[in-house]
Every structure is written in structure tokens, then in C-alpha cells.
Amino acid sequence: MPSERNVDVQELADAVRRGSPRAVARLISLVEDAAAVPGRDGVLRQVMARLATGAGGPCGARVIGLTGAPGVGKSTTTNMLIAALRGRGHRVGVLAVDPSSPFTGGALLGDRVRMRGHATDPDVFIRSMSSRGHLGGLAWAAPQALRVLAAAGCDVILLETVGIGQIEVDIARLADTTVVLLAPGMGDDVQAAKAGILEIADVFVVNKADHEGAQATVRELRTMTSVAKGPWRPPIVTTVATRGDGAGDLLTALDKHLAHLEESGEDHRRRLTRAREEIESAALARLRSRFAGPHDDRLDALARRLLAGEVDLYTAADDVIAALNRSARPTV
Amino acid sequence: MPSERNVDVQELADAVRRGSPRAVARLISLVEDAAAVPGRDGVLRQVMARLATGAGGPCGARVIGLTGAPGVGKSTTTNMLIAALRGRGHRVGVLAVDPSSPFTGGALLGDRVRMRGHATDPDVFIRSMSSRGHLGGLAWAAPQALRVLAAAGCDVILLETVGIGQIEVDIARLADTTVVLLAPGMGDDVQAAKAGILEIADVFVVNKADHEGAQATVRELRTMTSVAKGPWRPPIVTTVATRGDGAGDLLTALDKHLAHLEESGEDHRRRLTRAREEIESAALARLRSRFAGPHDDRLDALARRLLAGEVDLYTAADDVIAALNRSARPTV
Known part of the structure; x- marks a missing residue:
């Protein structure tokens, strides 16, 4: 699995544009990583943003x-x-x-x-x-x-x-x-x-x-x-x-x-x-990475309450969303 | 396809609890409807909330x-x-x-x-x-x-x-x-x-x-x-x-x-x-129903800008999330 570290964003974007098979393979691996692990998309975002501004668009x-x-x-x-x-x-x-x-x-x-x-x-x-x-x-x-x-x-x-x-x-x-x-x-x-x-x-x-x-x-x-x-x-x-x-x-x-x-x-x-669907998927993936981190205690606590029958699923889901809104940074 | 209208929420919940095959079939159809059409879950939420509070939980x-x-x-x-x-x-x-x-x-x-x-x-x-x-x-x-x-x-x-x-x-x-x-x-x-x-x-x-x-x-x-x-x-x-x-x-x-x-x-x-996963899915479904309505002009406008190469996917997704946060009601 390729690491996010040691990636020169501009260099990778340029190499992809030049059609380097190695760079293409590396960037698609970053896509796969980001799909598998919510939130692991820092470098990918930067590279894709650079690629988006090319003539004709991607x-x-x-x-x-x-x-x-x-x-x-x-x-x-x-x-x-x-x-x-x-x-x-x-x-x-x-x-x-x-x-x-x-x-x-x-x-x-x-x-x-x-x-x-x-x-x-x-x-x-x-x-x-x-x-x-x-x-x-x-x-x-x-x-x-x-x-x-x-x-x-x-x-x-x-x-x-x-x-x-x-x-x-x-x-x-x-x-x-x-x-x-x-x-x-x-x-x-x-x-x-x-x-x-x-x-x-x-x-x-x-x-x-x-x-x-x-x-x-x-x-x-x-x-x-x-x-x-x-x-x-x-x-x-x-x-x-x-x-x-x-x-x-x-x-x-x-x-x-x-x-x-x-x-x-x-x-x-x-x-x-x-x-539309692509934006929607990206937004959902981003939201998911916010509240589905492995160390999110709130979600664990809600899961325990759901199992105990103390809360119903919909109320639990609403609680997660409310917490999301409270923690939302003004500039994303 | 069963309609949400004319459903007596308490009656349906009671009938499911009694094990009425007809009521079970009807409630599962409401589940299917809600999965197919984001946001169509009003009655379902109410029935499921009533069922959740039973002894032992569902x-x-x-x-x-x-x-x-x-x-x-x-x-x-x-x-x-x-x-x-x-x-x-x-x-x-x-x-x-x-x-x-x-x-x-x-x-x-x-x-x-x-x-x-x-x-x-x-x-x-x-x-x-x-x-x-x-x-x-x-x-x-x-x-x-x-x-x-x-x-x-x-x-x-x-x-x-x-x-x-x-x-x-x-x-x-x-x-x-x-x-x-x-x-x-x-x-x-x-x-x-x-x-x-x-x-x-x-x-x-x-x-x-x-x-x-x-x-x-x-x-x-x-x-x-x-x-x-x-x-x-x-x-x-x-x-x-x-x-x-x-x-x-x-x-x-x-x-x-x-x-x-x-x-x-x-x-x-x-x-x-x-x-945990169930709460997560429910929260995502709920968020999706908020911004993926068929008449959401903001999403359409963003999709047009994405196609034109004026915005990259991640920025578009962040815009959707920001709009979501702004429109969030204090009590969901």
C-alpha cells in the first residue's frame, strides 16, 4: 500500500498529466486507500484539485x-x-x-x-x-x-x-x-x-x-x-x-x-x-470520515444505548448528526 | 407499493408485536420504500421508535x-x-x-x-x-x-x-x-x-x-x-x-x-x-435525504460547475456540507 508521505503533490499531478504509467498507478492507489479508510485523502485531494483545473477538465x-x-x-x-x-x-x-x-x-x-x-x-x-x-x-x-x-x-x-x-x-x-x-x-x-x-x-x-x-x-x-x-x-x-x-x-x-x-x-x-451523484458520494464519504473515526467515543456510546434498547435507531442517528453540526468548522 | 398515508402508527406497531404476518409485511415494505426514496421514512420512524422500547429490545x-x-x-x-x-x-x-x-x-x-x-x-x-x-x-x-x-x-x-x-x-x-x-x-x-x-x-x-x-x-x-x-x-x-x-x-x-x-x-x-454501523448508515441516509432531494438546485448548480471544470470534486463536496450545516435545524 503506497504511503501518503513523501509525495510531492505538484510533481505527481504533473507526472499524471504527462501520462506516466507509474504516476497514474500511484494516484489510483491513493484513490483506493481513501475509499478503504475514511479520512485518508489529504494528498489525493490536493492532487485532484490540481488536475481539475486543466484544459477541458478531467x-x-x-x-x-x-x-x-x-x-x-x-x-x-x-x-x-x-x-x-x-x-x-x-x-x-x-x-x-x-x-x-x-x-x-x-x-x-x-x-x-x-x-x-x-x-x-x-x-x-x-x-x-x-x-x-x-x-x-x-x-x-x-x-x-x-x-x-x-x-x-x-x-x-x-x-x-x-x-x-x-x-x-x-x-x-x-x-x-x-x-x-x-x-x-x-x-x-x-x-x-x-x-x-x-x-x-x-x-x-x-x-x-x-x-x-x-x-x-x-x-x-x-x-x-x-x-x-x-x-x-x-x-x-x-x-x-x-x-x-x-x-x-x-x-x-x-x-x-x-x-x-x-x-x-x-x-x-x-x-x-x-x-450530482459524484458530489453526493464525495460529501457522504467526507461526512463519514468525520463521525466514523475509530476513536469516536460518541458513536460507541450510542451503539451501547441502542443495544440496550435505551434509544431507537433514528434518535441515535439524529444525535450523531447533531454532534456533527455542533463540531462543524466554519471553514471546511 | 404501500402508501404512507392512512397508517395508524400505534396500531401497526401493536400488530407487528402480536406477530401479524400482514403487519410485518407492511412494515418491511415501508422499510424498502424508505431505502429506495430518501426522506420517505416518516411513518417508519414512528413505528420503529415504538417497537424499540419493548422488553429486550428488537x-x-x-x-x-x-x-x-x-x-x-x-x-x-x-x-x-x-x-x-x-x-x-x-x-x-x-x-x-x-x-x-x-x-x-x-x-x-x-x-x-x-x-x-x-x-x-x-x-x-x-x-x-x-x-x-x-x-x-x-x-x-x-x-x-x-x-x-x-x-x-x-x-x-x-x-x-x-x-x-x-x-x-x-x-x-x-x-x-x-x-x-x-x-x-x-x-x-x-x-x-x-x-x-x-x-x-x-x-x-x-x-x-x-x-x-x-x-x-x-x-x-x-x-x-x-x-x-x-x-x-x-x-x-x-x-x-x-x-x-x-x-x-x-x-x-x-x-x-x-x-x-x-x-x-x-x-x-x-x-x-x-x-455502530447501523447508526452510521441511518445517519448517512438521513443526511442524504437532506441534500439529495430531486429539487435541490444547489446540488445541480455545483454539478454544472464540476462539469465545466470550474470547481473540483472535493471543493464541491465541501460546499454541499457547508450548506447542510447552515441549514441544520437546532432540533432535528
């Missing part, structure tokens, strides 16, 4: 989310997309978020190996991020990591999530375009669990299109999307990511969705909602 | 968590445990939490059908809860639902989670004893993902023990637990839940863990930590 990158059940081929598809985007001259960031790996202090790296083809490319930044510490930490940390990658000059960022669930849905909301991947022949459990994921798709990819049942999956999706409400009907792209088949079609679908976002003004609306 | 129930990958037989094991606990005369609550079902407004009910054998038993309360709205909502709502079940006289509550991931780990922390279920012959993906779950086990169950490979799973677990740190080594129980085989062994393992918790004082420590 929100300028296009964020493409990739999500789907394990086994559909997300990493190979990400790999294919990296190659296609590099072919267009983009600097590409990849943030692979793995909420199912809470204890290892780093996401499962097996799949990442497949991206090694790009490991020596100075214009490709790949980072895994797992969910350390408090639930909700990831909701705060992921946008910060995106900001770091954007500040390093990545104009397209692929945001890959492992698995399907509420966290994936929340992470998907950070993306401008969400790609949902499916593969033929997945089990019933997966079909059921997909329920939540299908609704967030802007683009569908049926990967492993050379496998049996691919056309049935496409037909199923076509039926589903034909009743889609709203002005955008998610296109269905078939790929064989291991061979690079369908990369062009996928880029075209992504371009079309970007054009739709810009023409409809949805682009701005999505980014505004995201900025 | 924390009195013993909570047993059951977690494991899909397909290991959690529902049948829960079913088996319900029968065993009913045989001992307990009133049993079951809360099945499904974070992977964010949009349906109710957990997947397929598995629940297997518990129907207990549906007409007035001393068994079964409730599913999915994750609606903001991530973190479930972390707040699940303990509230446990309080409701405890207030209804359930002295043992089975807390079942669907799937494996960070949310499951967080939910498991609500339990006094966490049972991790495995079954022979699960795939590699599952093996890897288990990494986070294994560490939270107080008791292991190898279900489907009549299947090939069960003894290998047991041996693997035995090797793993033999190097366990701390005074408690998780026992390994083999079951065939569909036939009720192993129910007695599982109860014995649960009894032993309870005795260990009480003798070591760990019982009290766990409950105190939980109470």
Missing part, C-alpha cells in the same frame, strides 16, 4: 461500460476494442472493476493476462480495482479512477465490470454508453440474473457468435428490443472477440450511440446526473 | 447468515433449518436478500417456492428483499427488516443471500453466525470467486454430500481451516438438504458457535460493531 473522456455474466468474453472483447480504438489513434484507459473480490486488495488478475498484448503500449492504461472496505467505497472510487485516467490523456476509457448485480448496474451508470455482452448457451440462473442488466444496455454484443445458439440469442434480443421505449433502440452486434470478428460493427454501433447522445442532449443530462 | 433475535454460490442449495438448506428450529419451538424469521435483482421490486421468487411447506405456519415469517434504488440502500434496509422480524417475536432469523460478492460479505456481517455453503463439482469461476466468502465462514456446510467429489471438498476445507487463525476453527458439516440429512449436525455446530461467541465475549463485540 471529465472530458468518453466512458464505455462493458458488462455481462462471467464467461461471456468481456476481457477478450475489451482487448478487441482496445486494438480497434488504438487503430483510430485514441489513448485508451481500461478500468476493470471487480466487486466480488473484497479481500485480496486487487482484482482477480487471471483475465487481465489476456490484455497483455497491450501492456507495453504507452497509450494504453490498464487498471484493476476491487472493492475494499465499506460498501459504497467503490461507488466513490470508480469515478475518481476515471478522472485520473482522463487526466492522463485517455480520451476513451473502457469500464469493465466482473459479474452481474447491483454494483455492476451502479458502475454502468458512470458510462456514457453501456455495452451488455451475452454469449449463447448460458445457463438458466444466468438468464434470470440478467434481468437487471438488460435494461441498462445501450448496445448489445452477442459474443462467441460462432457457437451454437448464437442466432437464437440474437432473435431473443431482437424481440426484446423491438418493444423498447424511448428514442434509442439498442443495436445488436455479433462478435467472435477471440478472432477480432465484429470489431468494426461494434465501433460503428458505439459511434451511432455517441451521435444519438449528442443530438438528443442526453449526453449532457447523463453527465449532469453523474456529476 | 436486537434480541439470533441471526444466522447463509451464503454461497447459486446452485449449492441454500434454499433447501434454509428449509431444512426452518424445520429443525421449529422442532425446537423457535419462532423463525427468514430474510432472503437478493442484490442481483435491482429492478424487479422484489426478489426472484423461484427458489422461495421450496419454502412453501412452511407458508401456513404462523410461527414462520419469510420475506424476500431486493436492492432497490441507491447502492447502500440494502445495507441500511436489511438490519431494519431484521428488527421488524425480531419485534414480531422471531427469536431466530435466517438471513439468506443470493450469490457471492461484496454485498453478501456486508450482509453476512449482520449475522451472529455465518454459514457458508458449498457443493461438490462447482466450476473454476466459482472457486475463484469464493475467495472472499470463505474468510467470513463460522460454519461450513458441504451440501449435496451424496454427490461425487463431496469428500474432496471436505478435505480441501479441512486443510484450509486447519491453518485458521484465532480461537474458533470453523467446523465442516455435510448435508443432503433435500432429504433433511445432516440437520442435527448443523444445529450442533450452530449451538457450539453460539456458545463460543458468548464465552469469548465476541458476541457482544460483534453486536456493538453492528450497532
